[in-house]
Amino acid sequence: MKKSISLVLVTWLFLPCLGLDVETIKQIRQKAEQYYPQALTLRRHLHQCPELCFQEKETSEFIATFLEKLGLKVQTGIAGTGIKAILRGTRKKPVFAIRADMDALPITEQTDFPYASRNPGNMHACGHDAHMTNVLITAKILSDLRDRIPGTIVFIFQPCEEGPPPNQPGGAQAMIQEKVLRNPLVNAILGLHVLPGIPVGSIGIRTGPIMANVASFYVNIFGKASHGAFPHQGIDAIYVASSAIQQFQSLISRFRDPKEPAVLSVGKIKGGVRMNVIAEKVELEGTVRTFSFELQDKIAEGIEKILKGLAVAYGITYRFTFSKDAPFVYNDPELTEFFIPVFENILGKNQVQKVKPMCIAEDFSYYSHQIPTVFFFLGTGDTSPLHTPTFSVDEKILKIGPMLFAGAAIAYLEGFQP
Numbered sequence: 119m120k121k122s123i124s125l126v127l128v129t130w131l132f133l134p135c136l137g138l139d140v141e142t143i144k145q146i147r148q149k150a151e152q153y154y155p156q157a158l159t160l161r162r163h164l165h166q167c168p169e170l171c172f173q174e175k176e177t178s179e180f181i182a183t184f185l186e187k188l189g190l191k192v193q194t195g196i197a198g199t200g201i202k203a204i205l206r207g208t209r210k211k212p213v214f215a216i217r218a219d220m221d222a223l224p225i226t227e228q229t230d231f232p233y234a235s236r237n238p239g240n241m242h243a244c245g246h247d248a249h250m251t252n253v254l255i256t257a258k259i260l261s262d263l264r265d266r267i268p269g270t271i272v273f274i275f276q277p278c279e280e281g282p283p284p285n286q287p288g289g290a291q292a293m294i295q296e297k298v299l300r301n302p303l304v305n306a307i308l309g310l311h312v313l314p315g316i317p318v319g320s321i322g323i324r325t326g327p328i329m330a331n332v333a334s335f336y337v338n339i340f341g342k343a344s345h346g347a348f349p350h351q352g353i354d355a356i357y358v359a360s361s362a363i364q365q366f367q368s369l370i371s372r373f374r375d376p377k378e379p380a381v382l383s384v385g386k387i388k389g390g391v392r393m394n395v396i397a398e399k400v401e402l403e404g405t406v407r408t409f410s411f412e413l414q415d416k417i418a419e420g421i422e423k424i425l426k427g428l429a430v431a432y433g434i435t436y437r438f439t440f441s442k443d444a445p446f447v448y449n450d451p452e453l454t455e456f457f458i459p460v461f462e463n464i465l466g467k468n469q470v471q472k473v474k475p476m477c478i479a480e481d482f483s484y485y486s487h488q489i490p491t492v493f494f495f496l497g498t499g500d501t502s503p504l505h506t507p508t509f510s511v512d513e514k515i516l517k518i519g520p521m522l523f524a525g526a527a528i529a530y531l532e533g534f535q536p
């Protein structure tokens with residue numbers, strides 16, 4: 119009787135559980151717990167030295183040093199500050215990649231943490247400090263389990279996710295151009311973003327498009343100056359701009375199929391000289407978010423038509439630029455369906471939430487238009503919104519992210535059959 123119980127127990131422990139056996143999950147969980155104090159130190163150090171788009175020099179050196187100490191093959195200087203580290207397991211193939219972004223934002227931190235930003239005006243207000251820490255701890259856990267990894271794992275640390283200067287490729291594009299997904303040829307890639315509003319210990323995921331196509335538009339409206347008391351002698355660029363902003367919203371409310379999500383927001387307006395001068399020039403900047411390129415094109419054409427109409431009606435001239443930025447992030451259906459039960463086994467079934475597509479953007483999309491990808495949101499609870507001066511992650515996620523990354527990597531290499 120005793121013998122048969124032991125046999126059942128042993129069989130249960132090593133039973134393949136949707137690509138991941140129970141013993142492996144236990145080991146990963148123990149290691150994430152064991153390395154948690156180090157995760158806190160890493161994240162707080164990275165949080166203190168936020169660096170902007172393509173300037174992540176100190177961050178990059180810190181990460182490379184950590185990865186080299188793990189014995190990984192580390193390549194630095196990709197797209198400037200980007201890093202790729204290779205962990206060889208018991209076989210060369212398949213190759214699975216995990217990606218973190220490294221850049222911070224030009225925001226002045228307003229928290230009381232002893233580890234608040236020491237770079238005035240810069241802040242990790244998008245949680246990329248936590249993203250980097252998650253991948254570093256994942257690399258440490260998987261290095262420990264190297265003998266049990268039937269394939270190769272590539273850790274990617276990319277610069278400049280938050281958006282490059284106009285007309286320059288961002289971090290993901292630049293890394294791809296410098297062949298980060300080659301040598302070894304990466305078969306699939308996984309990424310995450312922290313997200314307030316989802317409880318700590320839960321994630322949000324979906325198959326298909328998960329984040330939006332993003333475009334920015336820039337409009338200059340040129341009128342004619344005159345005295346504010348004689349508006350009929352000028353062409354009021356402010357009046358025309360206000361009309362333009364109102365009419366742009368009709369592209370969402372009147373010209374779009376309501377079943378298809380889309381957003382148009384004008385985020386910046388600048389114009390005029392003083393209270394009693396009819397403004398000669400107004401500049402507008404805005405963003406358009408969609409989940410199809412067709413709708414993106416339709417909205418761009420619509421903006422131009424509205425401007426042409428205003429030119430006829432009021433006699434303005436205009437300059438209009440529409441710039442297509444990151445495309446939508448697409449979660450490969452088969453790969454996502456493969457990972458969902460793996461994540462459920464690690465976190466619990468109710469902790470894996472199926473989310474709707476979100477209109478935020480991620481340049482992870484560039485990977486997802488090259489190879490099969492999965493991207494998910496790591497819940498960070500009830501914190502200030504992303505991109506605000508009081509944003510902070512709940513540090514418990516520094517245990518959860520590595521468990522999910524490490525579990526997914528092993529499950530994929532052991533059992534994914536495309």
Ligand SMILES: [Zn+2]
Pocket residue numbers: 244280504505
């Ligand atoms: Zn951001």
Ligand SMILES: [Zn+2]
Pocket residue numbers: 244245246279311
């Ligand atoms: Zn971000």
